[in-house]
Structure formats: structure tokens, C-alpha cells
Amino acid sequence: MTAPTQTTLSIATRRRSFAHLAPLLRRRGGWIVLLFVAGVANAGAGLVGPWAIGRLVDELPAGAGADVVWTSAIAVAIAGIVMAVGTWIGAWALAHVAMPVVAELRTQVVESALSLESQRVEKTGTGDLVSRVADDSRKISEAAAQVLPLVVESLLVVIVSAAGLAAIDWRLGIVGLAALPMYWLTLRWYLPRSEPIYKQERAAFGRRAGRLLGGLTGAKTLRAYRAEAGELRRIDSASGEARDLSIDVFRFLTRAFGRNNRAEAVVLSLLLITGFVLVWFGESTAGAVTTAALVFHRLFNPIGALVGLFDQIQSAGASLTRMVGVIDEATTSPRRPIDPGTADPALVLEDLWFTYDEDPNSSNHVLTGVSLRIDPGEVVAVVGTTGAGKSTLARIAAGLSAPTRGRAALVFGGAASAGKPSQDLTALPETVLREHIAMVAQEVHTFSGTLRDNVALPVPEAGDDQVRSALEEVGAGWVSTLPAGLDTEIGDGGTRLTAVQEQTIALARLALADPDFAILDEATAEAGSAGAHVLEQSARAALGSRGALVVAHRLSQAETADRVLVMEHGRVIEEGTHDELVAAGGRYAELWAAWSA
Known part of the structure; x- marks a missing residue:
């Protein structure tokens, strides 16, 4: 029995997709280094505020004068300037990395789409190809402009803040490490379930685009045969499928947020209890515990952002695999026999x-x-x-x-x-x-x-x-x-x-x-x-x-x-x-x- 015709274009693996991006990113290595340096400086400056508050908690009750307040305020002001400059430089560097890569990727996809064999496009339908060139390309562009800056910033803040927490008191740092297995369990639950559902969502969007495109291009024929109602039902069915999958994605993301919030509440409570014990036995100071608690609390937003943006990251990743799939299909098609070249066939x-x-x-x-x-x-x-x-x-x-x-x-x-x-x-x-x-x-x-x-x-x-x-x-x-x-x-x-x-x-x-x-x-x-x-x-x-x-x-x-x-x-x-x-x-x-x- 002949195998059924493949009704969609190829989808690349995630490893293959990132391998395709690697040479595009290597060409912009200098901008990547500048982005990393600006991000580290920005994240480090963010630790000055918790340090200043902890210092005031320790020194003001001990009789310190106004100079402590002034030096702390000046340090926070300088840190604010560093963060502002670092944010600007980071955004500038990221724009020089992400935008050219996205533009080049989009160009490659369009060129590949135009070079696909006619029979292949006929078999899969134009909706799937249009969805990849338009919807998936837009998804990648939005991710590069809106999601990627927050992800990069959040990652660097998490890394630098974790190092700062360990530097305040190694025992408090160990308590902070208790968050890792809880976050890891959340990711282990999230990751294997997220990729399939996002791929299903993108595929549903492709089918919806195909139905809409077919209905629009065939409007005259539908009117001629009074078949509008049937086609509208099919469009409605495809739209309903895409809608239901989007709702499932939102429900799934809400459950991930709940697990994340539980980890934050548990670890912050452990950190405060441990700090209370250390201060009680004279092993640490109230200022150090305050600083550690504020640093850990500072992690809530970037970690929440990473998990919260993971749906968009996964969705963009699914779009990337579909776009690279078009490129691979156009460039790795088997070589065909050469035309005999005889005239008058x-x-x-x-x-x-x-x-x-x-x-x-x-x-x-x-x-x-x-x-x-x-x-x-x-x-x-x-x-x-x-x-x-x-x-x-x-x-x-x-x-x-x-x-x-x-x-x-x-x-x-x-x-x-x-x-x-x-x-x-x-x-x-x-x-x-x-x-x-x-x-x-x-x-x-x-x-x-x-x-x-x-x-x-x-x-x-x-x-x-x-x-x-x-x-x-x-x-x-x-x-x-x-x-x-x-x-x-x-x-x-x-x-x-x-x-x-x-x-x-x-x-x-x-x-x-x-x-x-x-x-x-x-x-x-x-x-x-x-x-x-x-x-x-x-x-x-x-x-x-x-x-x-x-x-x-x-x-x-x-x-x-x-x-x-x-x-x-x-x-x-x-x-x-x-x-x-x-x-x-x-x-x-x-x-x-x-x-x-």
C-alpha cells in the first residue's frame, strides 16, 4: 500500500534549528560579548540596593551617623546610573545581534519557500507555507524584539544574584539552593509537555490560515455554488481548534506559575527561619539576613519572567523549527536526474x-x-x-x-x-x-x-x-x-x-x-x-x-x-x-x- 501523502512541510528538530542559528550568531560575536558585559554590570548594580538596606539595618541601631545614610544613598544613585547605562548598552547590543539574525533567517525562509518544488507545495497546500513565512516569521520577530531582551536580562540577574546571595553568607546561600530542585521539578514537569502543545498550536494556526486563504481565494466559486455556509463551518471548525489549543496553553501556563510561586514561598520562608536562627546564635547579623532576603526576593521577578515567558519562548522555538524545516526541505531535497537536453520533446x-x-x-x-x-x-x-x-x-x-x-x-x-x-x-x-x-x-x-x-x-x-x-x-x-x-x-x-x-x-x-x-x-x-x-x-x-x-x-x-x-x-x-x-x-x-x- 502506498504511504499517505505528507500534508505539511518538514519540521526541523530543535537541535538542528539552533545549529542553523549558530553560524548566524558567531558573525556577531563582538556584540554578544558587549551584551554579556553590560548585562553583568547591570545585574551587579542591582545588588547595591539590598546591600545598602542591610548596612543601614546593622549600623543605624548601633549609633551610626548621617554619613552612613548619605554614602548608601550615593551608592544607590551610582548603581541606578550604571543600571540605566547598562540597560541602554544591552538593548543596543541585543538589537545588533537579534534583528540582523531574524532578518537573515526570514530572507532564507522566503528564498527557500520560493525555491520549493511546485509539486511539494501542491501536496501540502499553500496555507502551511504561508503560515510559516508569515505567522512564524512574525512570531520570531516579536520574540527577538520583546521576549529575548527580558530573557537575557532575567538570566543574568538570576546568575549574579545567586552569586551575591552566596557571598553574603554561605549558609544562607545553601538555603537559597533549595529553590533549585523545586524550580527543576517545575521545569521537568513543564518542558516535556510544553513543546508538543506549542507545536500543535502552531500547526492549528497553519490549518486555520489555510482554511481562511482557501475561503478568500475561492469566494467566487463558493458564491456560485451557494456553498458559503459549508466553507464557513470548516473555517469556524479550524478557528475553534486553534482557539481551544490557545486556551489549553494558557491553562497549562497557569499551572506552571502556581508551581513556581509555591517554590518561592517555601524557600523565602526557609531563608527567614534560617536567618532568624543565625542571628539568635550570633552567627550572622540582621542586616545580612535582610540583604539576603531582599536579594532572594529580587529573584522572584526574573524567575517569574523566565517561566512566564517560557510559553512565548517555546512558541517561538516551535516557529523556528517550522521555519528551519522549510530551509532544510529546500536545500536537502534529493538531486534529480539531469535533463537529456534533446530538442523538440x-x-x-x-x-x-x-x-x-x-x-x-x-x-x-x-x-x-x-x-x-x-x-x-x-x-x-x-x-x-x-x-x-x-x-x-x-x-x-x-x-x-x-x-x-x-x-x-x-x-x-x-x-x-x-x-x-x-x-x-x-x-x-x-x-x-x-x-x-x-x-x-x-x-x-x-x-x-x-x-x-x-x-x-x-x-x-x-x-x-x-x-x-x-x-x-x-x-x-x-x-x-x-x-x-x-x-x-x-x-x-x-x-x-x-x-x-x-x-x-x-x-x-x-x-x-x-x-x-x-x-x-x-x-x-x-x-x-x-x-x-x-x-x-x-x-x-x-x-x-x-x-x-x-x-x-x-x-x-x-x-x-x-x-x-x-x-x-x-x-x-x-x-x-x-x-x-x-x-x-x-x-x-x-x-x-x-x-x-
Whole structure:
């Protein structure tokens, strides 16, 4: 039995994630040293206040004068200045450590996400990837800006204060050590339970993002079928799951706080009792005990902060493992076979079966045993009702989806397939695949930038003459009316283009890329009746002499194709030229009669 498809991208181990961060941190070693020095000075200055109070407790009852008060006050003032400067320097150094590391990590994740194979993204869904690039990246940024400074400060305060407590009186220091096993037990209870629950929470956020994204992008389809209520229930279910997990996380954190507070109350009580005994027998002074109690009490906030922030630390850690998982998946994918490089391949689809269910043996197939061969320069049109499987066939032919069963391949070296070198589309590196096959879908995205940058997207090194030639090839005469020609800013915030103009840009990209095969999935549907004729001419010009699979939403596109496939319920029910199918009087003839009328 075939293993179920992995529905999420990889998640790195915690060790692997921190190993990935290590070289990024080593490049900023000087700032880390400065951060440590400033933190130690800041934490040490914080001990001056408890020391000054303890001194006053011992010396004032013994008859000391105002000079003791003044020197203590001056010491506290100087310590305050040191703490202020140390805090500022520490924040400055931390910003130079954390912000560049987070920025570099985010860049790596985005670059890795863009380099992932199309089939992999199709299998996992865009929601998981969007959640990692957006939500997890935001979580790491927030942790670096808000959580990390408090964690670093708290750790240094705990270490320095513990050393100061031992220096006041080693016996009181030993009593203070009683807190360690209690805190350790809290962490032992907390840590093994926290990581799974935070990973579940982040995964639930990813599923929620996927549902929301799917609902927003498919809003037109949902309205067309009056299926909004069902999709809203699914979105509500995903949101409810994320909400319930967040509540469980809060409840879990509250229990951790309770254990922490219990440790503080027990140890502070032991410290005061021990101090009372030492003072009673003359082994210590009231001032020393007061100082020790204040130093230990000073630990409450940083230790509480460490435990209180641990949920955010763990959540950020879970986000880090998901982000590094994207980087690892993009960089450690197995090497694929090299393209044979022979010109004029044929596109061969053999016995294709496809299901969106995780179980490959599901009976709910979108495609059932579809076979097709497109020779160099041949244009094949696919027609059929909505839900017939046309777009799924187009995505498999473009190498964007892998068939559940069957094979989609490029066959090199002549008309006959037997014995000829071939490559499965899913086995070709993405860059090589796009040299042979390009797809233009119904929905086109125009990026913020110049018209030149938008057209040159598949060939960034293309010059102005090449870009103009591609636009002229698809009949984009409207470019001459733009205020700055190729330098006109389009997309969000730029010059608004019509649906026909945006689709023309997509066809110009195809002409510039010049692949062996073009896959057009209702690429002229957005033009409406008014612009359909213009776009159909542009599409024919963009195809040129290359082979093509055209999912036709208008039968006038099928009329000019070399061959027509008629699909119903995932199967090819008719195949032939336009004239042959009209003469046969079958399903295509019925569609043509309705279209002609």
C-alpha cells in the first residue's frame, strides 16, 4: 500500500534549528560579548540596593551617623546610573545581534519557500507555507524584539544574584539552593509537555490560515455554488481548534506559575527561619539576613519572567523549527536526474489517475485513466463541463501536480516513444522543467514594479528590446499609451490595468520564456465577451509554433486547435479534430450546436 501523502512541510528538530542559528550568531560575536558585559554590570548594580538596606539595618541601631545614610544613598544613585547605562548598552547590543539574525533567517525562509518544488507545495497546500513565512516569521520577530531582551536580562540577574546571595553568607546561600530542585521539578514537569502543545498550536494556526486563504481565494466559486455556509463551518471548525489549543496553553501556563510561586514561598520562608536562627546564635547579623532576603526576593521577578515567558519562548522555538524545516526541505531535497537536453520533446501523459484525498487508493478520483500525447508544435484543446477534470489535467501537464497513478513525461528524440530517452515531469529540476513547459492560468498576478520587470519575470536578464518584442508579439499596442512606457509602475499603487491588459502581460511572459510547450488553463476567461476576441488572438500569437494544451472556455479556441479532447467526470469521452467531432454527432457536437446558437 502506498504511504499517505505528507500534508505539511518538514519540521526541523530543535537541535538542528539552533545549529542553523549558530553560524548566524558567531558573525556577531563582538556584540554578544558587549551584551554579556553590560548585562553583568547591570545585574551587579542591582545588588547595591539590598546591600545598602542591610548596612543601614546593622549600623543605624548601633549609633551610626548621617554619613552612613548619605554614602548608601550615593551608592544607590551610582548603581541606578550604571543600571540605566547598562540597560541602554544591552538593548543596543541585543538589537545588533537579534534583528540582523531574524532578518537573515526570514530572507532564507522566503528564498527557500520560493525555491520549493511546485509539486511539494501542491501536496501540502499553500496555507502551511504561508503560515510559516508569515505567522512564524512574525512570531520570531516579536520574540527577538520583546521576549529575548527580558530573557537575557532575567538570566543574568538570576546568575549574579545567586552569586551575591552566596557571598553574603554561605549558609544562607545553601538555603537559597533549595529553590533549585523545586524550580527543576517545575521545569521537568513543564518542558516535556510544553513543546508538543506549542507545536500543535502552531500547526492549528497553519490549518486555520489555510482554511481562511482557501475561503478568500475561492469566494467566487463558493458564491456560485451557494456553498458559503459549508466553507464557513470548516473555517469556524479550524478557528475553534486553534482557539481551544490557545486556551489549553494558557491553562497549562497557569499551572506552571502556581508551581513556581509555591517554590518561592517555601524557600523565602526557609531563608527567614534560617536567618532568624543565625542571628539568635550570633552567627550572622540582621542586616545580612535582610540583604539576603531582599536579594532572594529580587529573584522572584526574573524567575517569574523566565517561566512566564517560557510559553512565548517555546512558541517561538516551535516557529523556528517550522521555519528551519522549510530551509532544510529546500536545500536537502534529493538531486534529480539531469535533463537529456534533446530538442523538440513530446509531452506524454500515460494512464493518469488523480485524487485529492490523502489515501491514494481512494475511489474519489478527479482523473480516471487519461492518456494524451502532444507532439512538438501540436495544439490540443480540452473542453468539458465544470468539474470534468480539465484544470487538474492542465496542472499535471505543467508539472505543478504529480499524478496519483500514471506518468507525465517529456519524451525526447522523434515521434515514436519506445526506446526514446524520457524524463518524468516530477523528476526534472524546476528550472529545467520551466525551460520546456510554462503555464498561463485564468488568474494572473501583476507584481508591484515596472512593466518591464513584470514581463521579464521568467527571464530577468532580458533587455528592453526583448521585452518590447514579446509585448508586440502578443499585440500589446496599449503599452505605447502608458505614461512612462516600460518604466511605468503597475500593480498595487501603480497604474491600473484592465483584465485584458494584465492577461496580455502573462502571455508576453510566455512568449519571452519561449518554452517547448505552453499550458493555457482558461487563460482568456477573465476578458469577458468584449475582450475575448482580442485575447484569443494574443494567445494564438503567444503559442507560435510551440506545442500547447489549451483548456478552452470558449469553443472558438477548440475550433482552431489541431485536436480536441472532450472530458466528462475525469474521463476522455471523445477525441478528434473539430470537424470530425462535429460530424460524429456526439457530446462535442451538442456543445458546438449550443455554442453556435
